[in-house]
Amino acid sequence: MVLAAVAGASGCQKPDASRTDAAGSGIVIRYEKPTGSDRDDAAFLRRRKVVEEAVSAVAALVEVDRPISVGVVSCDGEGSSYDPELTHVEVCYDEVSETRELFGRAGPRRADDDVAAVMLETLFHETAHALVDVLELRVQGREEDFADQFAALMLLRKGAVGEAQLLAAAEAWQVSEVTNENVDEGPDEHSSDGRRAVNHRCYVYGAAAGRHPGLVGPDTLPVERAKGCSEEWKAVRASWTTALAPHLRKG
Numbered sequence: 001m002v003l004a005a006v007a008g009a010s011g012c013q014k015p016d017a018s019r020t021d022a023a024g025s026g027i028v029i030r031y032e033k034p035t036g037s038d039r040d041d042a043a044f045l046r047r048r049k050v051v052e053e054a055v056s057a058v059a060a061l062v063e064v065d066r067p068i069s070v071g072v073v074s075c076d077g078e079g080s081s082y083d084p085e086l087t088h089v090e091v092c093y094d095e096v097s098e099t100r101e102l103f104g105r106a107g108p109r110r111a112d113d114d115v116a117a118v119m120l121e122t123l124f125h126e127t128a129h130a131l132v133d134v135l136e137l138r139v140q141g142r143e144e145d146f147a148d149q150f151a152a153l154m155l156l157r158k159g160a161v162g163e164a165q166l167l168a169a170a171e172a173w174q175v176s177e178v179t180n181e182n183v184d185e186g187p188d189e190h191s192s193d194g195r196r197a198v199n200h201r202c203y204v205y206g207a208a209a210g211r212h213p214g215l216v217g218p219d220t221l222p223v224e225r226a227k228g229c230s231e232e233w234k235a236v237r238a239s240w241t242t243a244l245a246p247h248l249r250k251g
Ligand SMILES: [Zn+2]
Pocket: 004, 125, 126, 129, 144, 147
């Protein structure tokens, strides 16, 4: 997740180990054979069906007219990415371990649910780039923020479970900001990790303030920002709903 800032193609294509097409949706998942220390992370992703959940949710919502592939691969810390040349999302096994380590810097060992939540958020973010490309969506604001907002939308559609997952992702961004090891990597197109954390919390609060009264605070969601989150979330949801409207599945 920390390395999700790395965009563009990467050179870790290998022969398919297995592939599934989510109900003929045009979005195909390919698991490649994990190498070495990635085996546990691969087993975790398979067991938790994180990739399948993300792909099924997107496929149930929108129709894609060009196929998108999602490769789950060993990629030596290159970070998840989307490659427009191949309409290919790549998710790295080692981000599971990286996420565990990230949470580990903040405190005691975290539940698998939180690690899976962060991976799900990453999956939705990268899939958003694929949708923008394949469906030629009009992007509102910066594409990286738009992709984060799609992840928020897909999680918050799930109700309370998704709210908890988005808050877990927000916490991971916050820890990343506080313990940032990437300060020398120079600027990228993403908002800062801290800003991404606050944005996600704002969307949760905007969608369901009543369930999250404790979310507002100087170190979590500043009160001045919180006041506008309901409107902010409505605008975010509307911009994605409008962009996807011509491509939504009927019925
Ligand atoms: Zn991105």
